[in-house]
Amino acid sequence: MRDRIMYVLATLSAALLTWNLYKIFMILPDEKNQGAIYRIVYMHVPSIFTGFTGFFVALAASALYLITKDLKYDAFAAAVTEVSLAFASIVLATGMIWGRIIWGIWWAWDARLTTMLVCWLIYFGYVMLRRAIDEPTQRARLSAVVSVFGCVDIMIVYKSIEWWRTQHPAPVLSVRDGGGMGPGMESPIYWNWLAFMCLASILVMVRMRQESISREIDSLRRMAHAY
Amino acid sequence: MSPFLRATLTIAAKDLRSEFRTKEAFNASLSFSVVILVLFSFAFDPTSEQMQAISGGLLWLVFSFASALSLNRSFARELQNDCLDALVSAPIPVAAIFLGKALANYFLLILVEITALAVFALFYDTHFAAQLWPILLVIALGTWGMTVIGTTFSALTVNLRMREVMLPTLVYPMLVPALMAAMTLTTDLMNGIPLGGDNLLWLRVLTGFDFIYTLLAMVFIDIVVVG
Amino acid sequence: MTSPPAQYQLHPAALDIDGVYKYYGSFPALRDIRLKITAGSTVALLGRNGAGKTTLLKIIAGLSKPSEGSVRIGGHEVREQATRAKIGVLGHGISVYDELSALENLIIFAKLYGLPDPEKSALAWLERTGLDRVRDGLVREFSRGMRQRLAVARAFLHEPELLLMDEPFTALDDRAIAVLQELLADAHATGRTIVMSTHQLREALELATDVVLIQRGQIAHAGPRMQEMVDDTGWLYRTYGEN
Numbered sequence: 001m002r003d004r005i006m007y008v009l010a011t012l013s014a015a016l017l018t019w020n021l022y023k024i025f026m027i028l029p030d031e032k033n034q035g036a037i038y039r040i041v042y043m044h045v046p047s048i049f050t051g052f053t054g055f056f057v058a059l060a061a062s063a064l065y066l067i068t069k070d071l072k073y074d075a076f077a078a079a080v081t082e083v084s085l086a087f088a089s090i091v092l093a094t095g096m097i098w099g100r101i102i103w104g105i106w107w108a109w110d111a112r113l114t115t116m117l118v119c120w121l122i123y124f125g126y127v128m129l130r131r132a133i134d135e136p137t138q139r140a141r142l143s144a145v146v147s148v149f150g151c152v153d154i155m156i157v158y159k160s161i162e163w164w165r166t167q168h169p170a171p172v173l174s175v176r177d178g179g180g181m182g183p184g185m186e187s188p189i190y191w192n193w194l195a196f197m198c199l200a201s202i203l204v205m206v207r208m209r210q211e212s213i214s215r216e217i218d219s220l221r222r223m224a225h226a227y
Numbered sequence: 228m229s230p231f232l233r234a235t236l237t238i239a240a241k242d243l244r245s246e247f248r249t250k251e252a253f254n255a256s257l258s259f260s261v262v263i264l265v266l267f268s269f270a271f272d273p274t275s276e277q278m279q280a281i282s283g284g285l286l287w288l289v290f291s292f293a294s295a296l297s298l299n300r301s302f303a304r305e306l307q308n309d310c311l312d313a314l315v316s317a318p319i320p321v322a323a324i325f326l327g328k329a330l331a332n333y334f335l336l337i338l339v340e341i342t343a344l345a346v347f348a349l350f351y352d353t354h355f356a357a358q359l360w361p362i363l364l365v366i367a368l369g370t371w372g373m374t375v376i377g378t379t380f381s382a383l384t385v386n387l388r389m390r391e392v393m394l395p396t397l398v399y400p401m402l403v404p405a406l407m408a409a410m411t412l413t414t415d416l417m418n419g420i421p422l423g424g425d426n427l428l429w430l431r432v433l434t435g436f437d438f439i440y441t442l443l444a445m446v447f448i449d450i451v452v453v454g
Numbered sequence: 455m456t457s458p459p460a461q462y463q464l465h466p467a468a469l470d471i472d473g474v475y476k477y478y479g480s481f482p483a484l485r486d487i488r489l490k491i492t493a494g495s496t497v498a499l500l501g502r503n504g505a506g507k508t509t510l511l512k513i514i515a516g517l518s519k520p521s522e523g524s525v526r527i528g529g530h531e532v533r534e535q536a537t538r539a540k541i542g543v544l545g546h547g548i549s550v551y552d553e554l555s556a557l558e559n560l561i562i563f564a565k566l567y568g569l570p571d572p573e574k575s576a577l578a579w580l581e582r583t584g585l586d587r588v589r590d591g592l593v594r595e596f597s598r599g600m601r602q603r604l605a606v607a608r609a610f611l612h613e614p615e616l617l618l619m620d621e622p623f624t625a626l627d628d629r630a631i632a633v634l635q636e637l638l639a640d641a642h643a644t645g646r647t648i649v650m651s652t653h654q655l656r657e658a659l660e661l662a663t664d665v666v667l668i669q670r671g672q673i674a675h676a677g678p679r680m681q682e683m684v685d686d687t688g689w690l691y692r693t694y695g696e697n
Contacts, residue, residue: 066450069521071479121400128396132387136479137521141454142383145447149379149401152439156404160432164407219480226483226504226670230568237565245553248592309547313608316515317566318539453533454519 002209006202013198020192028185037101044094046193047087048116050200054084055119055151062147065140071215072208074140077147078130079207081123083200088120111161118157122150136215234319238327243334245304252297253335260293260343264350273351282353283414287406289347290340290366291373295395297335298377301328302385311385315452325448329378336370358416365416368433369409372440376401379444383451408432466529468493468616468647469514473523476509476671483509484671487523491649491664493615496642498658498679499651500690501668507651508546508620510668514649515543515618527616539567542614544622548605552594556585556604559593560611567612579607583633599627606634610641617641619650623657631657655687667694 024042031038061077064070095113096106107113126146133139228236246252267285271278305311314324344366347353355362377398384393408429415426422430469491476484484506491497501507512518514525516532530537543549550559557576564572580586583603593601602625609617622634638661641648652658659665659679667675667690674694682689 125397160404215479222481248553313549316543318535
């Protein structure tokens with residue numbers, strides 16, 4: 001059943017991505033201020049959406065683990081966080097490339113990019129922490145707490161950086177007021193988000209399966225040592 | 228005096244007493260911060276205007292680096308003879324153990340910071356006398372934020388291998404909003420700009436950060452330490 | 455319809471372990487532990503390394519939570535503060551601070567246990583464990599045996615009704631063993647309940663009224679101490695297929 005869902009999602013996201021790529025490169029015209037490079041928005045923004053969705057889902061999964069103590073939520077939280085971290089990396093990479101072309105510098109301390117970087121660092125800490133703990137139940141408990149603390153932090157960071165920016169104005173990457181996006185230029189962003197979400201779901205499922213298998217192996221190893 | 232408060236103060240007094248008998252964490256933090264202050268003079272022209280503009284940031288870098296040394300010791304101190312087990316099995320809430328340790332850390336850090344502040348003034352000819360009380364307020368608030376996060380993660384990482392590496396990896400990204408606020412406020416105050424206007428916003432961020440994480444820590448500390 | 459007669463239990467068991475499981479991931483370290491221990495008994499918890507003795511003692515002491523099931527002490531939850539005041543725990547470590555003096559250590563714990571006169575209790579226990587002459591010495595400078603006696607004093611300080619001890623005789627010197635045995639005999643005589651895990655079968659069985667054998671996280675045997683066990687310390691293990 002799970003396999004079938006994965007195949008359906010894979011087909012869906014492959015079809016969507018192909019169609020979107022065709023539309024983005026072959027149909028849509030260049031943007032009037034930025035030229036061809038603006039197309040990176042179709043990777044950048046859907047990745048932001050996917051990444052942040054993931055971090056909030058991870059918060060919910062971590063809270064559920066702490067309430068139910070069911071390790072399946074822990075596997076879910078871990079899988080979602082890791083996949084979101086991958087999308088956050090895409091955001092950082094595409095943001096930097098875009099900044100290099102438009103502003104001439106790789107990193108302009110743009111508010112959203114900075115928030116994403118802090119986010120990335122926090123969840124990188126989460127992944128590091130998981131690797132440092134061998135016992136699965138302890139790992140689940142401690143990393144769930146870190147996930148809750150981290151997510152709260154991101155909300156504070158998000159607001160603070162917005163304020164910081166209002167004091168120190170800097171160029172802002174924005175689809176809407178960056179100017180000149182014609183009709184029909186915005187919708188591929190959302191279609192790509194859908195495709196990315198399908199892709200993310202597949203990755204999460206694969207990762208969750210790994211997580212449960214590695215827990216099984218850990219338990220067998222403990223059994224071999226104990227008995 | 229309520230039993231909670233009595234337990235908290237007993238723990239705090241115990242930590243301070245054993246710390247002042249060896250002065251391990253205190254001496255390490257203090258000498259480390261002085262060394263960093265000296266090193267800064269090579270990184271920047273210590274007599275320039277630029278120095279004034281970044282003074283707040285430098286000061287908080289010193290504080291946050293120095294804090295890692297003593298926060299690391301906080302719960303590790305209890306590992307030595309399995310003392311943590313004795314504390315947890317005593318009829319006191321885990322939150323009281325946490326708060327006692329946090330208060331002891333806070334006191335130590337403030338002591339180190341006041342000394343570092345004096346050294347800073349001596350070396351770099353900074354003028355904070357005009358805004359002394361607001362600066363002390365910001366230091367008091369910012370240090371409490373560092374203490375709460377640091378003590379919580381000290382408890383969280385106490386049983387891990389690679390504890391010394393894990394603690395800073397987790398703590399510094401979490402501290403971003405608090406440090407951002409404290410740095411902005413301190414720089415302005417050092418340049419003689421009184422609290423008010425936009426800066427009140429940063430005071431709110433700092434206070435909010437302290438409040439939210441004190442609350443979260445008190446709620447989650449039982450899960451972290453006992454399960 | 456009449457409701458079934460209520461069940462009265464006038465004296466709740468000193469220690470009631472009901473259906474306790476402990477999982478590490480998917481690995482069950484403890485499986486369905488059920489044990490009612492009446493007040494005044496001295497229970498020797500036996501089993502190989504890794505059988506689950508320490509895990510069980512930590513759960514009883516409230517240092518770790520069971521994945522399933524419950525532990526009640528005198529009818530109350532372990533993590534209730536009033537319950538913890540009645541437990542004395544002596545674990546693998548000595549649980550006293552090296553940088554503090556013997557007296558300071560005991561006063562701190564007396565305060566944490568809310569004793570009315572911390573200093574008086576601390577001094578009394580230093581005397582009972584023969585440490586009164588070095589009361590102001592730092593624990594760091596103590597010999598191994600003195601440290602262990604201080605650890606014993608710390609565990610007995612608040613006169614607990616339930617004593618939980620993990621391998622109490624391991625690595626003790628002769629004097630500390632003598633002190634501990636005397637205190638345990640005294641505790642038993644005054645009706646306190648004692649649960650200890652141990653490898654030192656002879657010392658434990660001399661004191662025990664009951665014996666519990668744990669194998670692979672399960673109770674393999676639980677019952678009163680029998681003379682066979684004392685005469686031949688290998689008897690129990692052989693009976694349950696261990697060597």
